[in-house]
Amino acid sequence: MSEFSPHISPLHKRYRQDLAMPESWNETLDIILSHRSVRGYLPDALAPDVLPAIIAAASSAATSSNLQSWSVIAVEDPARKARLSAIAHNQKHVIDAPIFLVWLVDLNRSHKIAELHGEASEGLSYLETFLVGVVDATLAAQNAMIAAESFGLGSIFIGGMRNDPLAVAAELDLPPNVFALFGQCIGKPDPARPSDVKPRLPKEAVLFREQYGFDEKAMAAVQAYDARAREFQREQGMREQDWTRQISKRVNSEASLDGRHVMRQVLMQLGFGLK
Secondary structure, eight states: OOTTOTTSOHHHHHHOSOOOOOTTOOHHHHHHHTOOBOOOBOOOOOOTTHHHHHHHHHHTSOOGGGOOOEEEEEEOOHHHHHHHHHHTTOOHHHHHSSEEEEEEEEOHHHHHHHHHTTOOOGGGGSHHHHHHHHHHHHHHHHHHHHHHHHTTOEEEEEGGGGSSHHHHHHHHTOOTTEEEEEEEEEEOBOTTSOOOOOOOOOHHHHOOSSSOOOOHHHHHHHHHHHHHHHHHHHHTTOOOOOHHHHHHHHTSSSGGGTTGGGHHHHHHHTTOOOO
């Protein structure tokens, strides 16, 4: 099931099931379905024109009411990457990647624009506005990842920026109403540390028609997925564990959130109202 087996279809790699390839397949779908988490990088810097192209792709994502409630910080300084890596539980690829992007929910810009026009900005104090920023930043970041991969680069998102949002805010000099949602490593993959396409849940577990329908059939599809997840783990030399067991452990208690259970209080410290 390796990326070095070109006869295996992208659909088979993603689902590890024998699925017919649509006649309308295209190169864009090849790029999207070939995504894999890259944790090993060469030190090569990105070509000067690559980051602007990636950001242009991010800016082309959909945005609610054209608010564009996101920003991104490109971090290349080794010392700063090391400090951010420490916050993310010492994920070494944050240091190794030549560039580390930190994607932000940015309501500060809207606040400054309201001030410019002499308007109040009470609407920024509501949970809905924060969610708009989360969605906007996430859509932009996903576009950026696809763009990076279209250049032959590897990438991985780093949720560990939420381990200590206050420390990240201090490190990046974030003003009130700006939140580091997650990071993103980008760089040339190290061929000595190859990664493969990780199988995902089958469509029977995630695609419903007209109304929500997670029923016994959908649960059976989820349980069948456990075997494909274990197959991938075995091939990658990872500890084998059923996906369903992993999920149940991840949601079973406050402690399983690894300190992030205080996120609402932290967000309020960072200036978000969340009414």
